[in-house]
């Protein structure tokens with residue numbers, strides 16, 4: 001009986017044989033970037049695919065294989081890979097003059113559109129990434145409260161220097177973090193009883209941490225505790241803003257003091273944003289003496305501002321986001337149905353259009369996830385090595401039906417391998 005490890009080794013050999021150009025690209029990249037990589041989350045052994053082009057919800061790698069892209073640029077690629085609307089907006093902004101050396105009309109419009117959507121945002125500022133948005137929100141919260149301790153959650157991800165899987169990372173920003181278990185009201189209550197807390201930074205769903213949604217009562221408890229203790233509640237909605245026109249805060253009715261955004265609100269370009277209650281954000285009002293500084297050459301760059309406006313007006317409408325949410329809920333239910341019917345050791349968790357496939361192996365589920373990823377890749381479906389699926393708007397029922405069929409075929413073909421798990 002072939003073990004999971006043996007099946008994975010075989011699948012890896014097959015992957016290497018099928019992808020000589022991606023391997024060559026990786027080796028070339030490794031001459032100038034550590035491990036050939038400039039973005040750790042994209043790494044997977046033996047080497048990641050190099051993608052040559054994309055159109056709609058499909059991507060083509062340098063060896064000529066075409067995949068339905070279900071990674072959706074880790075949620076940022078909600079538009080798919082080609083958009084005449086976004087292209088025209090960027091071209092128009094470019095023709096009108098880039099790098100204008102001052103305030104411009106586009107930043108005002110984008111700020112108005114975003115502030116109007118989110119219950120928590122009276123005033124906002126732009127950054128160049130979600131990471132930077134979270135760093136700025138934390139700094140502002142510290143300054144506003146005069147305290148330093150910041151509550152975050154195990155498994156939370158707020159950017160490359162704000163990552164809390166397994167407790168933390170050596171490259172995290174050197175802030176005074178208190179890492180609590182996610183979805184644990186008692187732990188939060190104890191933390192507030194024992195500490196003077198400046199801010200709580202929380203994802204309404206752990207995204208990179210495996211697509212585990214926060215419980216409603218937990219979000220409500222965090223709201224109550226922060227209010228009682230004068231701390232700033234920050235929702236990181238960099239991923240979850242797509243769950244509704246006003247994000248998860250609108251869905252749950254829990255309004256934080258501050259919100260951070262990123263990814264798709266830049267219309268495909270580098271983007272971040274933090275905003276919140278007037279009294280907090282006004283600490284950065286440069287008309288005031290002693291105002292907090294917040295700089296950034298590209299904070300208001302016209303190309304991003306124009307793309308963001310076009311994205312909101314054309315794609316990120318309430319109807320589109322509600323439909324995408326429903327499509328994701330439906331996909332997750334059907335996918336779990338496929339796993340259950342086939343007695344396959346997998347399950348999917350998530351919210352709306354963002355989900356993660358987990359392997360049910362007490363010895364660790366990485367190998368099971370990778371095996372499924374290789375099998376689905378062969379069948380023409382691209383999911384992340386960690387099991388993430390983030391639907392984009394161009395993914396239709398036809399792609400979803402094809403994907404579910406491919407999952408069913410893949411797990412049926414591995415039945416004997418799963419049997420080795422039970423035997424182990």
Ligand SMILES: Cc1ncc(COP(=O)(O)O)c(C=O)c1O
Pocket residue numbers: 074128129130131132134157158159160203207208236237238239262263271272
């Ligand atoms: C929830 C969350 N917050 C923050 C970030 C960081 O955003 P960026 O990659 O734009 O710095 C991410 C990125 O994946 C994220 O998922």
